[in-house]
């Protein structure tokens with residue numbers, strides 16, 4: 001008989017009882033150093049006092065009211081994001097896929113309102129990941145995610161990543177915009193060249209297209225700036241956010257310039273939960289910490305040091321690792337043996353990491369990780385690699 005919980009995940013035989021900072025305690029009594037952070041979600045680590053306090057206080061007052069009414073907690077978080085980013089206006093939702101749905105709808109709607117109803121197509125990239133709803137699996141384009149789910153949602157054209165000529169060649173009269181991850185996470189920590197991002201911006205300006213950036217995994221400080229695109233010196237038109245923004249509380253957001261946001265008039269889009277008082281109180285506590293003086297400097301500095309340590313892992317274990325990738329605290333080790341075997345071995349050493357595409361071991365610790373934590377993770381990776389090497 002089938003289990004009461006549906007079988008759509010391949011789970012490790014491991015559960016956790018509690019967490020503090022970068023450490024999780026398993027129900028088996030063992031302690032684990034968490035360099036997966038719930039898939040780049042627990043941005044402030046586990047049980048961060050500011051987040052626990054914000055959730056506890058808000059839950060005791062009011063959890064949900066719906067978007068029929070004013071939600072001051074949502075306004076406070078939107079104000080904070082607008083004051084610290086390119087965005088003029090923010091739409092809240094509950095997940096990354098839903099944020100990308102909002103982003104896609106916003107791009108199409110703005111083209112429609114600007115007198116271009118024929119511009120509905122969005123250029124996406126090979127090896128992208130944008131979520132698991134019907135539209136976002138089409139934007140993702142991975143055949144394995146589309147199989148058996150009927151006709152894909154139309155309107156997404158895929159081209160090679162970091163190839164501006166391919167993008168230029170794919171633009172047609174029906175193109176509405178471009179959507180990409182500045183660092184592709186699920187497919188193996190592949191970073192967009194800054195020159196590529198700048199060329200995409202110029203192409204969008206030239207052709208009247210909107211530039212959409214999926215910062216669900218790379219955003220909220222993970223790469224050392226609030227959003228990863230900032231490091232290329234570009235300004236997008238619309239950005240999706242989720243994962244780290246709630247520090248573990250489900251929350252997503254679409255940040256946009258006024259030129260797009262103005263078209264989301266009453267009745268055009270909506271969500272029942274999206275931006276409720278509890279989610280936004282959690283989000284405010286997280287974003288407020290990330291924007292506190294010195295926080296992002298810490299991520300940048302720690303991330304750089306971590307990158308050097310991972311490079312050393314590659315040099316020390318050339319039979320196991322091929323390449324260190326990534327930026328800030330969004331890192332990966334491309335493996336020469338199956339990454340799943342490496343993951344099992346590091347878990348055996350009490351380190352949690354995540355697999356990713358392209359045979360990569362993904363390392364995305366909470367943003368409060370210190371250089372000592374990174375050193376500890378690399379020591380454990382070294383032990384695991386040594387054990388694998390002598391097998």
Ligand SMILES: *Cc1c(COP(=O)(O)O)cnc(C)c1O
Pocket residue numbers: 094095096097098100129130131132181185186214215216217218242243
């Ligand atoms: C995780 C992820 C998503 C999907 O987010 P969900 O919250 O799982 O819907 C979308 N885009 C990127 C880049 C992601 O990493």
